[in-house]
Amino acid sequence: MYAIIDLETTGGQPTQDRITEIAIFIHDGEQVVDSFSTLLNPGRPIPFYIQQLTGITDEMVRDAPHFHQIAKKVVQMTEGCVFVAHNVRFDYSFLKKEFADLGYTYSRKTLCTVRLSRSLIPGQPSYSLGKLCANIGIELNNRHRAFGDAEATAILFDRLLKISQVAEAPGYEAAAPADKLAAVDASAPSGRPAKQPTARKVAAVQQAIRTALLPPLITPEKVASLPQEAGVYYFHDEHGEVIYVGKSINIYKRIQQHFAVDYKSRKSLDFKNSIADITWELTGSELVALLHESWEIKRLKPQYNRAQRRSVFPAGIYLRVDENGYKRLYYGRADARNSEIPIIALGNQFKAKGFLYHKVAKYNLCQKMCDLYKTTGSCFDYQVHRCKGACVGLEPPDEYNARVDEAIESITYEHQTFVIIGQGRRAGERSVVVVEHGRYLGFGYIDETFTARRFEAFKDVIKPQVDNKDVQQIIRQYMRTKHKDKVKVFA
Template sequence: MYAIVDIETTGGRPSDDRITEIAIVLHDGSKVTGTYSTLVNPGRPIPYEITRLTGISDDMVREAPRFYEVARKIVELTDGKVFVAHNVRFDYSFLKSEFHSLGFNYQRKTLCTVRLSRKLIPGLPSYSLGKLCNSLQIPLNNRHRALGDAEATSKLFDKILRLDKPEEFTHLIDGEIRSQTLPPQISASQVMALPEEAGVYYFHDERGNVIYVGKSKNIRKRIMSHFAMDYKSRKSIEFKNSITDITYEVTGSELVALLLESDEIKRILPKYNSAQKRTGEFYGIYQQIDKNGYVNLYAQHIKHTNEEALVLLPSAMKAQNFLYRKVATFTLCLKMCNLHKIKGPCFDYQLKRCQGACIGKELPEIYNARVQEAIDSFSFQQENFVIIGKGRTQRENSVICVEKGVYKGFGYFDASGDGLSIEQVRKFVKPYAHNRDIQKIICGYLRKNQEDKLIRYATSTEVY
């Protein structure tokens, strides 16, 4: 038995928006056995653009039941049945969210007519409900109203049912129910073939374009968790439905995966990645020693100096706020951090938050020790080091290189190469760009107690 469901809503986000109409068409596998539909008062105004699309207005739902008043009926009608919908994760996620707000965990087996159509009726120009019905000469009345769309979906489901022999279709349905969390064009066998190793993975659209880049210690597990999520918006459902292929690159090292992901996002600028896309780095935090021997920190646009920045930040305001946080954390002086430009003691000295470096009361060596602690918390301290970690196989090591505080890149070399000099290991490093995200990744990684081997060196002739 199947419950074919369609809903209309106030918007595309199950976590924020509400249902305005629901229709359920019951199907026993050979014919329709009953229908149910009702408007639902969402308890909030319906946006104008939604009313234009669906025709459902605030006046129409004013006297309609609230969701909690129809929830029992929905539970009863769908109990013991497979929940069927066109783009099922959207309708199912909204119902789960509505039931969750009532303290009820709504769980049903689900089946998506988009996935079924793609599998059994390949080659169509579009699998949206309207265009699919047009291609298959299925009548679609009252488009974007719940009952009209649910009835059209039931006719589509009827047509799909008749494409295969009953026993073959039953086997197909069982497989599809188990695969419902997957994108329509991704098979379970494709996911199961993914490695359970650290690396970077790429989601591609039908044109082969990379639309998302991710990383994980376990590629298969991470991708399966991607697909198992209840999607929160139309955009997230659009993202999932756009995925037609998955590729990957095993890195062995978790840190290499983090670094490669960051670089690939900046290089490719995938449509559905939001973080780490910025490529311009504009302000740096620098240090200098004044005439009295105090280490001063200051923010400056990177174009105005040839000095190597301790850390890079994307704007003057972020750089200034960064310094304010370090002043508060390490009891630094506002004047010594170029944040208080007046004669005499800084404002914090009067509040007893500064120990008097601004007026020479605190000795330079004592103040500078705290400055160094602050620098240690966010920079590589202009160090030279390599990080030796896992490779892509047991016979291989990964190497990440930082010189004078600047990330140079990563590479791989034979794990049996004990006694190699840093210079020899360095030759295996493929160059990659240094930026604020990379510095943040490496600093964060070094603060943890990792298994990777950190080797600081003064000259490249040293042996690791």
């Protein structure tokens, strides 16, 4: 049994939007045997652009039932059924969220008619419901209304079942999509194939159920080929462009998690539907995977990566020692006009200033000594007894500098020049990550028999990379974990 379902909603995010209309068609594998549809009161205003799209207004749903009033009927109608929809993750995620809000876990096997259509009617210019129905001769009335879209999806699903039943006919595999549809119509006088369930029918539908969580353009074979090893992976669109870069210690498991998560927004659905291919690079080391991912995101600037796309860090935190021996932190530009090397590079001077304010407060430093309070006398914190008087020479430099060192240590490495030797991509290989004078130089690979006492020997085997705030943070955080890598320190 199959429950073909379509929903209309107040927006594209299940976490905050609600259902305004639901339609369900029950198909027994041969024909539609039951149906149900109703408007729903979402308990909130319907945005104007949604009203324009669907034609559903606040006035229309004012006296409609709330979801909890029809929830039992939805459960009963779909019990034991496969949940079928066009872009099934959208409708399924919204229903799961509505039930979760009621304290009920709604769970069904799912089947996506987009994926099944791509499998059985390949070569269509578009697999959106409206365009696909127009191309294969299915009448779609009341577009963007739940009943109209669900009815068209039910007809499409019925058509797909028929195609799968005649799939073993001679010449079927080589036939054009239009010829396949014609074969369906000619397979029985009534237009319905004789009841001869074939292995192909079972295989096509069951595979669609098993792979319902996958993006429509990704095959099960591609997922099965993914390595269960550490590395960086790339999602490509139909044109081969990289649209997302990720990393994991187990690429196969991580990508399975990507595909299993519930749909969160229209953007996340568009992202998933855009994935046409997956490639990867093994790194062996988790740290190298983290660093390489950061580099690739900045290099490729993928459409669906946001956190690490910045490749230029024009501001930073610096250190100088004044004529009285006080160590003074300050913020400023981090570009060619400043020859000093920053302790940490940041996105802009506003962020650098905020970062420095945080360190001043945490380590009880002087705002004036950090160029955050402009005055010829004492700073404001000294006047309210929060500063110990370094700004007026009352606190000895060694005492003040000790706290400055603590602040610096919190944003730098324990050692300034070192090599991290970790797992390689294959047996007998080791990865190396090189840091010199607090700056990340890059990573590379060596044979496990490699021996070197000179730091320069490690620099010779790495692929040069760019140092920035992100990689500094990656290395610092990794060093604080219970990793099993060897750290070789140089003076």
